[in-house]
Amino acid sequence: MARLIHPDRALSTNPLKVSAPLGAAMAYLGIEGAIPLFHGAQGCTAFAMVHMVRHFKEAIPLQTTAMNEVSAILGGGEQIEEAIENLRKRANPKFIGIASTALVETRGEDVAGELREMLSRRTDFADTAVVYAATPDFVGGLEDGWARAVEAIVDALAVPCARREGQVNLLPGAHMTPADVEELAGLIRAFGLDPVILPDLSLSLDGHLADDWRGHSLGGTRLSDIATMAGSIATLAIGDAMRPAAMKLQALGVPAHVVPSVTGLAAVDGLVSLLMTLSGADVPATVRRDRARLADAMLDAHFQIGGLKVALGADPDLGFALGSTLAAMGAELTVVTTTGGAAAERIPADQVIVGDLGDLERAAEAAGARLLLTHSHGRMMAARLHLPHVRAGFPVFDRLGAQDVCRTGYRGTRAFLYEVANAVLSHPHRPAPEDFGAARISSEFDHAASSPSHH
Amino acid sequence: MSDALKQKIQNAFQEPGCATNAAKPEAERKKGCAKQLTPGAAAGGCAFDGAMIALQPITDVAHVVHAPLACWGNGWDNRGSASSGSELYRKGFTTDLTELDIVMGNGEKKLYRAIREVIAQEDPAAVFVYATCVTALIGDDIGAVCKAAAERFGRPVIPVNVPGYVGSKNLGNKLGAEAMLDHVVGTMEPAEPGLTDINIIGDFNLSGELWQIKPLLDRLGIRILGSLSGDARYAQVAMMHRARVTMLVCSHAFIAIARKLQDRYGIPYFEGSFYGISDTSAALRTMCAMLVDRGAPPDLLDRCEALIADEEARTRAALAPLRPKVQGRRVLLYTGGHKTWSVVSALQELGVEVVGTSMRKATDGDRDRVVEIMGDDTHMFENMAPKEMYRMLREARADVLMSGGRSQFVALKARVPWIDVNQEKHEPYAGYAGMVELVRAIDREMNNPMWAELRAPAPWEGLAPDTPAAPVLLSAVPGSKADFEDC
Numbered sequence: 049m050a051r052l053i054h055p056d057r058a059l060s061t062n063p064l065k066v067s068a069p070l071g072a073a074m075a076y077l078g079i080e081g082a083i084p085l086f087h088g089a090q091g092c093t094a095f096a097m098v099h100m101v102r103h104f105k106e107a108i109p110l111q112t113t114a115m116n117e118v119s120a121i122l123g124g125g126e127q128i129e130e131a132i133e134n135l136r137k138r139a140n141p142k143f144i145g146i147a148s149t150a151l152v153e154t155r156g157e158d159v160a161g162e163l164r165e166m167l168s169r170r171t172d173f174a175d176t177a178v179v180y181a182a183t184p185d186f187v188g189g190l191e192d193g194w195a196r197a198v199e200a201i202v203d204a205l206a207v208p209c210a211r212r213e214g215q216v217n218l219l220p221g222a223h224m225t226p227a228d229v230e231e232l233a234g235l236i237r238a239f240g241l242d243p244v245i246l247p248d249l250s251l252s253l254d255g256h257l258a259d260d261w262r263g264h265s266l267g268g269t270r271l272s273d274i275a276t277m278a279g280s281i282a283t284l285a286i287g288d289a290m291r292p293a294a295m296k297l298q299a300l301g302v303p304a305h306v307v308p309s310v311t312g313l314a315a316v317d318g319l320v321s322l323l324m325t326l327s328g329a330d331v332p333a334t335v336r337r338d339r340a341r342l343a344d345a346m347l348d349a350h351f352q353i354g355g356l357k358v359a360l361g362a363d364p365d366l367g368f369a370l371g372s373t374l375a376a377m378g379a380e381l382t383v384v385t386t387t388g389g390a391a392a393e394r395i396p397a398d399q400v401i402v403g404d405l406g407d408l409e410r411a412a413e414a415a416g417a418r419l420l421l422t423h424s425h426g427r428m429m430a431a432r433l434h435l436p437h438v439r440a441g442f443p444v445f446d447r448l449g450a451q452d453v454c455r456t457g458y459r460g461t462r463a464f465l466y467e468v469a470n471a472v473l474s475h476p477h478r479p480a481p482e483d484f485g486a487a488r489i490s491s492e493f494d495h496a497a498s499s500p501s502h503h
Numbered sequence: 504m505s506d507a508l509k510q511k512i513q514n515a516f517q518e519p520g521c522a523t524n525a526a527k528p529e530a531e532r533k534k535g536c537a538k539q540l541t542p543g544a545a546a547g548g549c550a551f552d553g554a555m556i557a558l559q560p561i562t563d564v565a566h567v568v569h570a571p572l573a574c575w576g577n578g579w580d581n582r583g584s585a586s587s588g589s590e591l592y593r594k595g596f597t598t599d600l601t602e603l604d605i606v607m608g609n610g611e612k613k614l615y616r617a618i619r620e621v622i623a624q625e626d627p628a629a630v631f632v633y634a635t636c637v638t639a640l641i642g643d644d645i646g647a648v649c650k651a652a653a654e655r656f657g658r659p660v661i662p663v664n665v666p667g668y669v670g671s672k673n674l675g676n677k678l679g680a681e682a683m684l685d686h687v688v689g690t691m692e693p694a695e696p697g698l699t700d701i702n703i704i705g706d707f708n709l710s711g712e713l714w715q716i717k718p719l720l721d722r723l724g725i726r727i728l729g730s731l732s733g734d735a736r737y738a739q740v741a742m743m744h745r746a747r748v749t750m751l752v753c754s755h756a757f758i759a760i761a762r763k764l765q766d767r768y769g770i771p772y773f774e775g776s777f778y779g780i781s782d783t784s785a786a787l788r789t790m791c792a793m794l795v796d797r798g799a800p801p802d803l804l805d806r807c808e809a810l811i812a813d814e815e816a817r818t819r820a821a822l823a824p825l826r827p828k829v830q831g832r833r834v835l836l837y838t839g840g841h842k843t844w845s846v847v848s849a850l851q852e853l854g855v856e857v858v859g860t861s862m863r864k865a866t867d868g869d870r871d872r873v874v875e876i877m878g879d880d881t882h883m884f885e886n887m888a889p890k891e892m893y894r895m896l897r898e899a900r901a902d903v904l905m906s907g908g909r910s911q912f913v914a915l916k917a918r919v920p921w922i923d924v925n926q927e928k929h930e931p932y933a934g935y936a937g938m939v940e941l942v943r944a945i946d947r948e949m950n951n952p953m954w955a956e957l958r959a960p961a962p963w964e965g966l967a968p969d970t971p972a973a974p975v976l977l978s979a980v981p982g983s984k985a986d987f988e989d990c
Contacts (some may be wrong), residue, residue, distance in 0.1 A: 313956050321962040331963045343957055347915040355947040378951035479585045479711030484936065486717035489587055489727075492694055493736040495563045495628030 050400040052388050061406025062425060064361050065386040066442055068183040069147040070096040071193025071222050073110050074442075076145030076179075078247025079201070079274075082265040083141040085131055087113045087124060087159060088149030092185075102445035104253050109263050111135060115151060124152055125162035129170065136176055139263030142271060145197060146180040153184035177271055179204045189386040190442055191363045194222035195289040198246060202296045205271065209279035216326060217280045217297060218243040221287030223366035223441065226254040227454035232286070232310060235319070235457050238335055239327040244273045244280060255451050278302060282326055284319075286310055287365030288391040308365075308391065310456045311464065312373035313342055319457075338458035345462040346377065352469035354378035359412035361405055361422030362441045364391035370421060370440060371395045373461060374468065382415040384408040405429060419471060436471040508639075512669055515677045520762035521755060522868060549667030551635050552578065553675020553756075558631060558663065558683070559592055560584035560707045560732040561740060565627035568597040569614050569645060570635035571605075574667070583929060585711045587734050589628075596621055600637065610643040618652040618660055628737035629659035629687075639666035659737070661686045676756035680704075680731060683740050684763055691741035693728060698799045700728035701790065702743050702770065704761055705752035706777075708733030712933035716777050719787065719814065719934065723806055725794070731760065744768040748793045750775055750786065755866065771797070777933040779849030780818055784811045818935040822853065825939075828946040830854035835901035837861045837887065837910055838924055844872040846905065846924060851876065853942060858901050859884055889913045903949050918958050920948045 073084035073096060086093040093112035100108045113127040128146065135141055148159055163180050167173060181200035183193040198219060216236060220229045229250040236243045251267035258266050277283075278300035285294035285306045294304035305322055309315040316339075324331060356379045360371050368391045371381050375396035384401045385392045392400050401407045405422065409429045412420065420430045423441040430437035444450035454460040481488055518524045548556075551574060559566055559582070568575035579595030586592065598617045604610055618630050630652070634645045645662045653660040665678040693700070701720075706713050713733040720727065729735075729743030743749075743764060749772035751761045761772035771793055775786030791799075791807040833856045836846060847857050860873060862883045874880050887895075889910065896904060896917035904914035907925030914921035922944055924932070932941040 314959075317959075317962045324962060336961070336963070339961055346953055346957060347918075350951055350953050354951045354953070375952070376956055377953050378947065479714065479931065481587045481711075481714045481717065484711060484714040484718060484931075486714040487721045489734070489736070493738040493742075494588060495626075495737060497626055 049393050050383070050395050050397050052392060053399050053401045053403075054388075055401060055403050055407055060404045062404055062409070062429070064384060064404045064408065064422070064425070065363075066099070066190040067096065067185045068188045068190065068193030068196070069149050069185060070099060071190035071195075072145065072147035072181050072183045072197035073108075073193075074100065074190075074222065074249070074253075075194040075197035075201075075247045076143070076147070077108070077252055077265045078245075078249045078268045079143045079145065079265065080251070080268040080270050081142030082145060082252075082268060083109050083111055083135050083139060083143070083263065084145045084147065085111045085113065085128075085135070086149055087128060087146055088115055088151045089120075090114045092149045092151070099443055103443040103450055104255070105448065106253060106255065109139065109265065120151060120155065123155070123157055123162075125157075125159075125166065128159070128163065129166050132170075132173060132176070132178065135263075136173070141176060141264040143177045143179070143264075145201070146178065147183045147193065147197065148181070149183075150185035153182065153186075177205060189363055191222045191287070191289040191365055192387065195293060198290065198293040199296055201246065201274065202277070202293050205274045206277045206297065206300060207275055208300060209276050211281070212276060212279040213281065214240065214327075215242045215244060215276070215280045217277050217283040217294075217302060218245045219283060219285040219290045219293055220245065220247070220249075221285075221290050221365045223287060223363060223369065224249075224456065225453055226250040226252075226451045228310075228456040228460065230254070231454050231456045231460050235335070236284075236323060238332045239323045239329045241323065241327050243284075244277055245269060246274060246277065249451075253451055255449075284322070287369070288389065288394075289365050308394065309369035309372060311369040311461050312376055313339075313346065313458075313461065314376065315369070315372070316342075316458050316461060335458070338462075342458040342462045342465075345465050349465040349469040350377050352472040353465065355380065356419060356468075356472060357382065357415055357417045358419045358421055358468075359408055359415070359417035359435070360384070360395075361408040361420075361426060363387070364389055364395070366441050367392065367400075368395050370455065370464070371397070373464065374421075377465065380415075382408070382411045382417055384411065409433070419468065421468070434475075436475045438468055438471050508664055508669065511678060511681065512674065515674060515681065515759060518759050518762070520758040522866065526867070548672040548675075549636075550665045550669045550671065550675030550678060551633060551667040553672035553677075554633060554663050554665040554679030554682070555675075556582070556672065556707070557676045557679035557757075558732055560586075561631075561735045561737055562586040562592045563589040563628040563736050565591060565594070565596055565621045565625050565630045566633065567614075567617055567621055567630055568595075568633045568635060569600075569610070569617075569638045569643065570597060570633075571600045571637055572597065574633075574635045582707075583709050584707045584732075585709070585714070585734060587714075588736060591625055591627055594625070598638075605637065605641055608641070610638055610641055611645075611648050614638075614643065614645065614648050615652055618648070619656060622656050622658055627658070629661060631661045631663055633663045634666050636667045639664070639668075659687070659690070673756050677759055680757055680760040683731065683743075684760055687737070687740045688764070689741070689744040689768075691738050693742045693745050696728070696745045697726060698747060698797070699723075699725045699794055699803070700746045701725055701794070702729035702731070702746040702749040702764065702772075703727055703733065703752060704729075704731045704749060704772075705757045706730075706733040706933075710929055710931040712777070712931040712937060715931050715934040715937045716783075719783075719810060722810055723787075723791065723803065725790070731757070744770070746770055747797045747799070748772070748790060750790055752776065776845045777937070778845040780815060780852065780935060780938055781848060782845050783934050783938075784815060787811060814935045818938060821939045822942055825942045825946055826853055828950060829942060831856060832902045832945075832949055833858045833900075834945075835859045835892075835896070835904050836924075837892070837904060837906035838863075844869055844876055847873065848876050849938060849941070855945070857882060861885065861887065893917050903945065918954065920951070920954060922948050 076082050076084035090112050097108050097110040113131045115124050119127050179200045181196040183196050226249040233243050246269050248269045252265045280302050283294045283297045283302050283304045291306045298304040310319050358379045359382045361384045363386050367385045381397040383395050383397045384403050384407050388402050420426050420435040420437045424444050424446045455464040575597040598613050632645050632649050649660040649662040663682045665675050728746045730739050749761050749770050751772050751774045764770045773789045776782040791803045795801050795803055835858055859882050892913050896919040903920040905922045905924045911921050931937055
């Protein structure tokens with residue numbers, strides 16, 4: 049169990065954390081026909097949208113209630129109503145997910161109450177599901193905002209439902225890419241189970257070219273499927289942050305299984321055992337083969353990863369998933385995470401700093417780290433410390449295909465181990481006499497270059 | 504095979520400096536020391552490979568392989584000799600003969616052009632030209648081409664006439680070194696020959712191992728004048744005849760060149776190793792004593808003792824915290840020659856149990872040393888077939904295999920840790936500092952948590968029954984002709 053360190057300083061240098069409303073917006077984008085709506089000032093939305101556009105390389109239909117000075121003081125209820133009205137006219141969304149921001153939360157607005165009142169009055173809004181999550185910027189980060197949004201969706205849209213044999217709920221964490229979700233869904237289906245995935249970025253932000261232009265998400269979890277979640281035989285919540293949402297479904301009669309990580313041999317073994325139990329099915333041959341291939345990849349990669357000093361900067365669930373995988377291969381971790389909590393404490397390191405990339409840079413230099421594992425903002429630190437940099441988390445804006453990176457399951461773990469080992473190999477260290485304190489050879493022995501008349 | 508080459512090979516097999524060779528009866532000696540290769544059960548490199556191993560680390564030389572593509576297209580850029588100067592030796596140059604070249608007899612012309620081009624392109628200190636099976640078979644006279652090219656281009660162009668089919672890698676080592684004696688040694692003079700100049704023969708500076716030793720020599724004021732061939736410049740081979748003492752590292756293959764340096768230039772040699780603490784100290788002592796015998800200042804001996812005391816204390820202190828991490832672990836050693844015992848003694852110092860050591864390429868002297876160190880010969884074995892080794896490791900009769908790259912996968916597939924102690928390895932383990940590195944590597948490898956995870960049953964398997972393995976008498980393991988490891 050790691051000791052959590054909270055650095056005693058006022059200045060945050062090079063933030064690691066991404067805001068909670070952005071996490072909520074990302075989760076909402078995994079619902080079919082969705083438009084996320086920030087209840088706040090215009091800028092909150094602009095920054096978040098640009099951030100997501102840079103990461104996903106997609107148009108992101110993030111909208112704002114555009115609070116002005118008057119509504120900031122007198123209350124923004126009307127702004128929400130107006131925003132919903134306009135969005136319905138312009139894009140006809142099936143779903144609007146509202147995330148509050150620091151501005152309205154600081155004001156202390158009762159958004160939920162106002163929303164209830166407004167929706168009961170505006171019956172013409174009935175064919176658009178509207179969900180609200182309180183996600184002030186000053187509490188938590190990306191994983192927290194995402195988790196609050198999923199809780200809010202379950203609260204609002206999951207209703208009591210008759211038992212549906214073979215159906216399981218899958219609640220992916222914010223740290224899972226569309227490719228991760230797809231991989232996990234495939235694994236669940238391989239056992240003959242039928243997953244309802246909430247939210248499902250693998251259908252909306254997987255990077256596909258649509259047939260026409262829509263002002264809302266291009267795919268995702270169907271609202272009709274969410275309505276059946278209470279009938280599932282189990283809920284698989286991936287990552288500790290998803291525990292509250294799973295517990296809400298448990299309250300509706302669906303047993304909750306919180307799987308802290310689905311990366312790494314032991315973690316995936318755990319998941320496979322669970323799927324065996326839930327399905328009663330035999331383990332498919334492809335899964336057995338994938339495990340054998342991962343085991344072989346571990347053997348090949350452990351020469352690079354064993355003893356490797358890794359500087360890891362990530363949200364807690366991502367940090368735990370990747371960190372525990374590398375530690376199980378013999379890597380030594382220097383860790384900075386964004387928020388404290390159970391997952392952060394479980395990261396296999398003596399101590400975990402709850403801080404920023406500035407903290408990570410100092411700690412990495414002191415520990416003699418040889419590899420950096422964090423999102424794209426770590427690139428300047430990687431350049432300064434001459435470290436290979438494996439990009440993980442959000443945002444990844446200086447590499448293409450962030451949505452395609454899969455580090456989940458036996459196959460994704462295999463790819464991740466190769467990725468890390470290759471990053472090490474791509475920075476080969478060629479030994480020099482100075483490394484050993486040896487003097488240079490006398491230049492007397494050197495071949496004197498001939499006149500430059502060649503070529 | 505030309506008569507000259509035949510004669511060379513025959514001479515290489517008659518080495519008065521080699522104890523093994525001298526102990527053989529006359530008739531046996533003629534057969535040579537390399538075992539006949541067994542079709543279907545051979546995996547080691549050829550003589551050309553051996554010559555390349557011996558010479559390629561010379562850094563500022565363009566090594567041109569006169570051959571169709573296979574010899575060098577498949578063979579280049581695969582060894583870890585480090586250079587502190589030119590990187591030229593790492594480039595792969597070959598004449599890449601085509602069918603037409605061979606049928607039309609264009610080999611020599613193409614070689615001459617290739618030499619001209621490589622000199623223009625790279626400005627090397629010298630060009631080494633390697634004959635190979637095909638070019639020897641079609642009768643290309645590389646000696647004549649080299650001579651003509653050297654005269655025309657005013658650059659040393661050295662023929663290395665060691666086609667693969669003449670024999671084993673070991674023979675190639677000898678013949679490659681022989682080419683240096685014939686054509687290079689004695690062709691240049693050092694500006695200021697000193698009383699503490701030495702030659703080191705048989706170290707290839709793999710991963711920088713020579714530099715783990717060099718600081719010790721630096722402190723004693725000993726200069727590596729000649730090197731064959733770790734981090735060597737061409738000039739350092741050409742000046743070898745001016746050294747005062749030759750140290751022969753790890754090698755029967757290079758005894759001949761050391762002996763000939765002694766015969767021709769009066770340079771005495773000794774055999775030593777830089778693997779392990781006691782070997783390193785012994786090598787330094789012998790080196791200093793021999794230098795003093797040849798006129799170096801006598802205080803060198805005292806300074807050497809002080810250095811040894813200092814370094815040994817420092818090394819033991821560095822090893823102390825590592826000892827508990829490796830103590831009692833069981834190592835199976837599959838290497839060859841002097842490493843059969845030099846590594847054993849080093850490991851035993853740390854409380855590591857050596858459950859077996861292979862006696863491949865080991866001499867009677869090596870055997871005696873193993874018996875001396877381990878008490879008896881029950882831990883010795885000859886070659887082991889991969890299947891046999893896999894079974895032994897899978898049954899957990901050893902905790903770790905230390906060997907060369909070719910048996911790595913036998914260990915890994917048996918889910919057993921593996922440490923590379925042969926020439927392709929990426930970590931330097933020489934001298935005092937190297938010993939600490941080696942133990943760190945053993946610790947890192949054996950104590951990696953991955954092994955437990957890897958050996959645990961899959962979710963669909965029951966728990967594996969925990970049956971203790973019966974002890975096996977290694978000396979009773981049948982020797983295998985299939986020596987799949989080649990160090």
